[in-house]
Amino acid sequence: MERYPLDSSRRDVMKALGAGAVVSGLGGTTAAQTDSGQTDGEQGDTPSPSDGTGTVYEVETLIRGPPTNQNRPVDFFYQPTGLHIQPGDVIKFVFTTPDHNVVSYHPAFGMRRRVPTGVHAFSSPLLGWQPRSIGDDQIEPPAEMGGADGEQQDSGQQGEGGNSQQGGGQGDGQGDGGQQNGGRGGGGPREPVPSTWLYAFEMSGVYDLLCSPHETYGMAMRVVVGDTTEAPFETSDPSALPEPRAGPVELARETLTDPALEPSNIVEQGTVAWESLEAVSGQSGQTQG
Numbered sequence: 208m209e210r211y212p213l214d215s216s217r218r219d220v221m222k223a224l225g226a227g228a229v230v231s232g233l234g235g236t237t238a239a240q241t242d243s244g245q246t247d248g249e250q251g252d253t254p255s256p257s258d259g260t261g262t263v264y265e266v267e268t269l270i271r272g273p274p275t276n277q278n279r280p281v282d283f284f285y286q287p288t289g290l291h292i293q294p295g296d297v298i299k300f301v302f303t304t305p306d307h308n309v310v311s312y313h314p315a316f317g318m319r320r321r322v323p324t325g326v327h328a329f330s331s332p333l334l335g336w337q338p339r340s341i342g343d344d345q346i347e348p349p350a351e352m353g354g355a356d357g358e359q360q361d362s363g364q365q366g367e368g369g370n371s372q373q374g375g376g377q378g379d380g381q382g383d384g385g386q387q388n389g390g391r392g393g394g395g396p397r398e399p400v401p402s403t404w405l406y407a408f409e410m411s412g413v414y415d416l417l418c419s420p421h422e423t424y425g426m427a428m429r430v431v432v433g434d435t436t437e438a439p440f441e442t443s444d445p446s447a448l449p450e451p452r453a454g455p456v457e458l459a460r461e462t463l464t465d466p467a468l469e470p471s472n473i474v475e476q477g478t479v480a481w482e483s484l485e486a487v488s489g490q491s492g493q494t495q496g
């Protein structure tokens with residue numbers, strides 16, 4: 208897990224706020240509060256990485272084949288899939304592979320609440336790369352997705368987002384955030400520049416997050432903020448979850464009830480990698496549909 212010194216985290220937050228869409232996506236609990244909050248007036252007391260004064264953690268959106276479950280074309284996942292942070296810390300979502308988002312399980316979205324009571328609904332825009340990964344005239348999904356570690360770079364789809372279908376929120380969210388990550392070379396084929404999105408977790412508790420396009424493929428994650436490992440919702444028994452319609456649906460149920468994502472285990476481990484999930488490592492043989 209990468210950590211950033213406080214100064215750099217402040218810069219990131221400011222940058223994201225400048226992008227505009229982030230503000231509207233954040234609702235009440237904004238990164239701005241983190242930025243304006245604890246950092247000033249604390250001279251002389253250098254914050255340590257774990258004291259919750261705005262430490263920035265990175266979570267990547269990844270795609271990797273072959274799939275660890277036959278009911279998905281490839282694995283779509285957040286890395287890490289479980290993360291323990293402190294109140295006031297920020298997660299910087301880096302869209303290393305494109306076309307994902309970050310959404311809270313919240314009644315406002317028609318789902319049963321899986322974030323602490325009092326937390327407003329929040330969602331990132333659908334984010335990805337500049338240039339876009341999928342041509343606007345493409346109909347079928349890519350035959351081969353992933354090869355996770357940046358291999359998409361030579362897929363040759365430089366799509367030239369010229370007359371794009373919808374600017375919408377997506378356009379706003381991109382831009383700024385990503386530029387720091389990728390060298391904008393001159394000349395040759397343009398390399399994808401991942402977008403980034405930040406969210407500050409102010410309230411202690413267990414947060415379940417999903418990617419709307421890939422929830423059915425299991426793309427979900429859990430953040431434990433502070434030392435509250437008691438979740439008011441089911442975390443370990445798929446059969447005790449509410450109606451799938453209220454979420455989590457399909458393979459996200461498997462992800463979020465995996466023993467590796469038990470809140471107490473996340474707190475103990477600090478970070479839980481996708482590969483640590485039983486459903487992924489195959490220990491439990493859950494891969495037959």
Ligand SMILES: [Cu+2]
Pocket residue numbers: 268283306307308418419420421422426
């Ligand atoms: Cu996704």
